[in-house]
Amino acid sequence: MSELTYLEAIRDGIREVMKEDERVFLIGEDIGLYGGSFGLTNGLFAEFGAERVRDTPISEAAIIGASAGAAVTGMRPILEIMFSDFTACGMDQLLNQAAKIRYMFGGKAKVPMVLRTASGGGAGFGPHHSQSWEAIFAHIPGLKVVMPSCPYDAKGLLISAVRDNNPVIFLEHKVLYKNKKYAQEVPEGIYTIPLGKAEVKRQGKDLSIVASSYMVQKSLEAAEELSKQGIDCEVVDLRTIRPLDIDTVMASVEKTGKLLCVEEACSFGSFMGEVITQVIEKGFDYLDAPPIRIAGKNCPVPYSYILEQEMIPNVDRIKDGILKVLGKN
Amino acid sequence: MFEVIMPKIGVLMETGKIEKWIKKEGDKVEVGDILLEIMTDKVSMEVEAANDGILRKILRQEGEDVPVLEVIAFIGEENEEIPEVSKSKASATVKEPEVAKTEKKEAVAQSAAKNSNPSQVKISPLAKKLAEEKGVDLSAVKGTGPGGRIVKEDILAAAESKTVTKDASPSQGAVSQLAADSGQINVKSSAPLKGIRKIIAEKMVQSKATMPHIILTSVACVDNLIALRERLKDKAKNLGADLNITDLIIKIAANTLREHIKINSSLQNENFIIYDDINIGLAVAIEDGLVVPTIFNTDKLGLLDIAKKRKELVEKAKQSSLGLDELNRGTFTISNLGMFGVRNFTAIINPPQAAILTVGTIYKQLALENDDIVEKSYMDFCLAVDHRIIDGADAAKYLQRFVEFAENPELLVF
Numbered sequence: 045m046s047e048l049t050y051l052e053a054i055r056d057g058i059r060e061v062m063k064e065d066e067r068v069f070l071i072g073e074d075i076g077l078y079g080g081s082f083g084l085t086n087g088l089f090a091e092f093g094a095e096r097v098r099d100t101p102i103s104e105a106a107i108i109g110a111s112a113g114a115a116v117t118g119m120r121p122i123l124e125i126m127f128s129d130f131t132a133c134g135m136d137q138l139l140n141q142a143a144k145i146r147y148m149f150g151g152k153a154k155v156p157m158v159l160r161t162a163s164g165g166g167a168g169f170g171p172h173h174s175q176s177w178e179a180i181f182a183h184i185p186g187l188k189v190v191m192p193s194c195p196y197d198a199k200g201l202l203i204s205a206v207r208d209n210n211p212v213i214f215l216e217h218k219v220l221y222k223n224k225k226y227a228q229e230v231p232e233g234i235y236t237i238p239l240g241k242a243e244v245k246r247q248g249k250d251l252s253i254v255a256s257s258y259m260v261q262k263s264l265e266a267a268e269e270l271s272k273q274g275i276d277c278e279v280v281d282l283r284t285i286r287p288l289d290i291d292t293v294m295a296s297v298e299k300t301g302k303l304l305c306v307e308e309a310c311s312f313g314s315f316m317g318e319v320i321t322q323v324i325e326k327g328f329d330y331l332d333a334p335p336i337r338i339a340g341k342n343c344p345v346p347y348s349y350i351l352e353q354e355m356i357p358n359v360d361r362i363k364d365g366i367l368k369v370l371g372k373n
Numbered sequence: 374m375f376e377v378i379m380p381k382i383g384v385l386m387e388t389g390k391i392e393k394w395i396k397k398e399g400d401k402v403e404v405g406d407i408l409l410e411i412m413t414d415k416v417s418m419e420v421e422a423a424n425d426g427i428l429r430k431i432l433r434q435e436g437e438d439v440p441v442l443e444v445i446a447f448i449g450e451e452n453e454e455i456p457e458v459s460k461s462k463a464s465a466t467v468k469e470p471e472v473a474k475t476e477k478k479e480a481v482a483q484s485a486a487k488n489s490n491p492s493q494v495k496i497s498p499l500a501k502k503l504a505e506e507k508g509v510d511l512s513a514v515k516g517t518g519p520g521g522r523i524v525k526e527d528i529l530a531a532a533e534s535k536t537v538t539k540d541a542s543p544s545q546g547a548v549s550q551l552a553a554d555s556g557q558i559n560v561k562s563s564a565p566l567k568g569i570r571k572i573i574a575e576k577m578v579q580s581k582a583t584m585p586h587i588i589l590t591s592v593a594c595v596d597n598l599i600a601l602r603e604r605l606k607d608k609a610k611n612l613g614a615d616l617n618i619t620d621l622i623i624k625i626a627a628n629t630l631r632e633h634i635k636i637n638s639s640l641q642n643e644n645f646i647i648y649d650d651i652n653i654g655l656a657v658a659i660e661d662g663l664v665v666p667t668i669f670n671t672d673k674l675g676l677l678d679i680a681k682k683r684k685e686l687v688e689k690a691k692q693s694s695l696g697l698d699e700l701n702r703g704t705f706t707i708s709n710l711g712m713f714g715v716r717n718f719t720a721i722i723n724p725p726q727a728a729i730l731t732v733g734t735i736y737k738q739l740a741l742e743n744d745d746i747v748e749k750s751y752m753d754f755c756l757a758v759d760h761r762i763i764d765g766a767d768a769a770k771y772l773q774r775f776v777e778f779a780e781n782p783e784l785l786v787f
Contacts, residue, residue, distance in 0.1 A: 329501075332500060368519075371518045371524070
């Protein structure tokens with residue numbers, strides 16, 4: 045057991061599954077000798093060789109298409125898309141091929157591939173390198189979407205994703221990657237966290253906050269600050285947004301009667317809209333206040349650091365949201 | 374734009390409950406059209422439109438208790454702007470500053486309600502479900518959530534205060550409800566109180582909770598009273614009246630009140646009011662409750678008129694056709710359960726009155742008279758008075774004189 049950053053924990057998970065299963069290989073841009081643009085695959089080229097850690101031309105369509113093909117023929121590729129925004133270039137391969145194949149062959153073909161990519165903003169990377177597209181991926185039947193919030197979860201979820209027989213979109217938050225503040229004790233060797241299982245990261249009785257990825261950390265921070273005012277928030281980390289663990293969300297809402305959803309993506313047509321809809325459909329009678337979202341503003345992520353901080357939910361905005369749901373502001 | 378106000382019917386009416394809006398917002402109305410039904414503390418009645426136009430805005434919803442003269446709706450032209458609600462009308466009639474404050478709050482709540490869909494009470498789904506489970510009447514709950522929304526805490530608080538009341542005086546319903554919760558007794562039916570039943574319940578609780586009652590019982594030998602009635606009844610019949618013992622008792626009660634006028638009183642807002650008019654109300658059981666129609670100026674009426682009036686009022690009560698003016702302004706109540714063989718009973722004073730006289734059955738007893746054992750007829754009379762303003766001795770003197778009249782009804786001619 046050692047203290048690892050989010051990025052180190054993911055690398056550790058990749059190394060473990062590569063050791064465990066020789067069908068697993070890595071493919072992506074600059075992931076080999078260079079070690080990936082965030083350095084996540086550092087050392088893996090040396091450890092596993094060029095055959096299993098493959099650099100590609102700059103073509104997301106090629107990376108995704110080749111991975112889907114390899115997966116169908118029995119390999120278990122982990123592909124890296126440098127920034128999640130660039131997935132757009134390979135969308136046809138992803139949405140129209142990888143996501144559909146298992147259904148269209150009546151379950152006889154499987155597509156066990158993991159698309160790892162750096163998502164989210166807050167790093168000053170501008171509109172093309174900072175988006176949060178989980179709603180787009182989660183909308184497509186056939187894809188699973190994972191959004192870990194911490195190193196421990198990231199490793200366990202990565203291993204489960206590789207072992208899954210479906211295309212899994214593994215959205216890593218670039219601000220979490222190297223931040224020592226969020227480093228955690230992570231067990232060595234193999235362990236798994238099941239896909240489709242949320243976790244209550246903080247117990248509370250006044251209000252349920254539902255979030256994923258980096259927003260879980262910000263929500264925990266907001267909850268901690270408001271606890272000094274006697275406000276007791278529960279924080280549910282979805283971990284996987286598809287399959288969605290609505291049962292854990294409902295159990296929390298049944299307890300608190302109040303729901304705040306926090307997400308980094310633009311609010312319009314967002315994934316948390318889906319969460320709130322399901323909560324209302326399943327548990328209208330448990331609600332003691334209208335559920336609300338604290339989400340990204342409806343604009344491209346600005347390049348200006350100041351504007352970017354405005355666009356993406358911060359701790360103060362989450363605190364305002366909590367007070368609003370509680371009817372205290 | 375014309376205002377529709379909560380009408381004030383009778384001097385004692387302070388609030389009226391909106392039972393039902395017959396017209397909806399946007400409906401065309403003409404003078405005389407029935408707009409809504411209201412319930413006072415005595416009866417339900419219809420409110421008619423006083424102006425032609427369109428019912429533009431309903432400000433107060435069904436189930437709400439509204440102070441008299443407060444604006445409850447607007448009638449106007451299609452595109453006329455709906456004015457801000459002024460609270461002046463309501464507060465103009467209010468003298469005490471405390472009450473004026475309450476009025477202001479009402480007005481605030483009202484303007485908040487204005488912004489919402491008028492057909493809905495603002496309540497969270499959870500609170501609504503809890504209210505149903507716990508049988509909490511939403512019209513009595515003030516919302517403390519954003520924009521006055523009723524939330525979970527409000528229902529829990531209301532349910533708790535309800536339980537306290539239950540514990541204090543467990544009614545039949547409360548007992549069977551508790552039993553139902555513990556699963557021991559099969560419940561035949563369970564329904565929330567409404568209409569006149571609810572009003573009776575509220576008034577009786579108000580009376581018992583605010584008026585310390587003293588209750589005195591006296592016995593009268595009524596042989597002479599019965600004999601007088603026997604002598605008069607055929608003559609009365611010829612003159613169009615069914616004279617019965619109750620009529621004689623009403624007459625005696627009224628004459629006794631004239632002599633002991635302090636009993637003919639009321640305590641209102643720390644004010645001890647003694648009425649000059651003697652208006653005796655007669656409690657009449659009807660199908661779904663109890664009404665108390667009034668015989669006005671009872672002491673000034675002769676026996677024939679009392680008998681005629683009593684018969685008319687009882688018949689109207691049974692047909693539910695009593696007008697509000699026949700239920701108002703009573704100053705004293707008589708309740709008779711003698712026809713059920715009840716020997717005597719105590720009653721709860723009908724607020725804001727200060728006294729109620731109960732009458733039992735005529736029963737026979739042996740008595741010694743001139744060394745002979747004779748059979749005599751007796752009746753028990755109980756008088757309950759509000760001890761805040763009437764003392765035991767006052768009540769006793771009233772009863773003493775009442776019995777004197779009952780035993781010697783010829784005194785009525787003086």
